[in-house]
Amino acid sequence: MNYCGIDLGKKSSYFHIVDGERKTVTAGKFANNVGAIRKVFANRERLKIVVEASCEAFWMADRLKELGHEVVVVDPGRTKAIGAARIKHDKLDARILAELCQTGLLAAVDIPTLEQRMARLPFTSRDTLVRSRTLMTNSVQSILDGEGVDLPTRWIGGFSKVIRDAIPRMPRAMVPIVEHLLRGIEELSKLIDECDEKIEQIAENDPEINLLRTVPGVGPLCAAAFVHVIRDPGRFKSSRLVAAYLGLVPSLYESGQTSIKGGITKHGNCQLRSLLHICATALMRTKRDTALKRWAVALSTRIGRKKAKSAIARKLATILWAIWPRRTPFEARLPVTQSAAKAA
Numbered sequence: 001m002n003y004c005g006i007d008l009g010k011k012s013s014y015f016h017i018v019d020g021e022r023k024t025v026t027a028g029k030f031a032n033n034v035g036a037i038r039k040v041f042a043n044r045e046r047l048k049i050v051v052e053a054s055c056e057a058f059w060m061a062d063r064l065k066e067l068g069h070e071v072v073v074v075d076p077g078r079t080k081a082i083g084a085a086r087i088k089h090d091k092l093d094a095r096i097l098a099e100l101c102q103t104g105l106l107a108a109v110d111i112p113t114l115e116q117r118m119a120r121l122p123f124t125s126r127d128t129l130v131r132s133r134t135l136m137t138n139s140v141q142s143i144l145d146g147e148g149v150d151l152p153t154r155w156i157g158g159f160s161k162v163i164r165d166a167i168p169r170m171p172r173a174m175v176p177i178v179e180h181l182l183r184g185i186e187e188l189s190k191l192i193d194e195c196d197e198k199i200e201q202i203a204e205n206d207p208e209i210n211l212l213r214t215v216p217g218v219g220p221l222c223a224a225a226f227v228h229v230i231r232d233p234g235r236f237k238s239s240r241l242v243a244a245y246l247g248l249v250p251s252l253y254e255s256g257q258t259s260i261k262g263g264i265t266k267h268g269n270c271q272l273r274s275l276l277h278i279c280a281t282a283l284m285r286t287k288r289d290t291a292l293k294r295w296a297v298a299l300s301t302r303i304g305r306k307k308a309k310s311a312i313a314r315k316l317a318t319i320l321w322a323i324w325p326r327r328t329p330f331e332a333r334l335p336v337t338q339s340a341a342k343a344a
Helices: 034-041 057-066 090-103 114-146 159-165 172-204 207-212 220-230 239-245 270-285 291-303 305-326 338-343
Strands: 002-007 012-018 024-031 047-052 070-074 250-255 258-264
Touching: 002 090, 012 090, 024 034, 024 090, 034 057, 047 057, 047 090, 057 070, 114 159, 114 172, 114 220, 114 270, 159 172, 172 207, 172 220, 207 220, 207 305, 220 270, 220 305, 239 305, 258 305, 270 291, 270 305, 291 305
Parallel strands: 002 047, 047 070
Antiparallel strands: 002 012, 012 024, 250 258
16 A cells, blocks of 8 residues: 655645655645546545645545545644654655655544534634624724723623713714724624524534533533534543543643643634633532532632633533433532531
């Protein structure tokens, strides 16, 4: 069998094919469309092809599989041979990928199906809308801060009402600019609400999502996102691997006598990680009294709210992963009080 490395670009990609002794068979460039892919790979004997994970990687993998080739998508963050190279260009990257493919020294990632990728699109769309609204909200606040227009510490009635109440205190030339931004924010809020309604409708008819919603603080958005991102809880052997996959474990640097722990790695799906942080806040605010809530509140008091949110988000991710394959709802247990312990 021959081995191929593909360095993906936005419009075109480089490929490099080597034999079992890592000697070059052929190399070249092709456009990222079905016709060009078939022209290069359709009439070749079965290849083992490696592609680095990127926006087009899964689409490319599907097209190559249709032509009968074995395709491996790898984590670019763990392809250190390319990242560490002093001389780096697309042709060289493709050759190194082909050589690493022949040795089998690459960390493959799970390739989601087309249906699974389509199921995640509503969350991607919602995340884009939320980020856009946040950018516009920050822009309005920046404009007001720049001209000394103070806002109340408590926003009663929502952001738009607070800003419109402040219009009499704004310079006249600023008002139409702020009004335009506010209309954009309000329109984005409507679109976000529509996305939420669609996701909630999907969640209502999914038993797996409804199972995960039994965890305190976890709503339909987070539960649905968890199901679509993790896809199969059996992919992970331990809860720590789930937390690492979602970028919720601390970064670590160790060399000799030096050992430094930093913030969370933030690898993996940023949309789900953000939703888990929101659920962490919801857990601490929920009126439902459970051992999990008391632990979260106590942790927040001890190490600070910001650090605690990441730890609570990690705990929620591990709980969701644990109850999913067991098909058992979350059991809300209260901590045993000292009086109850003595009585026992």
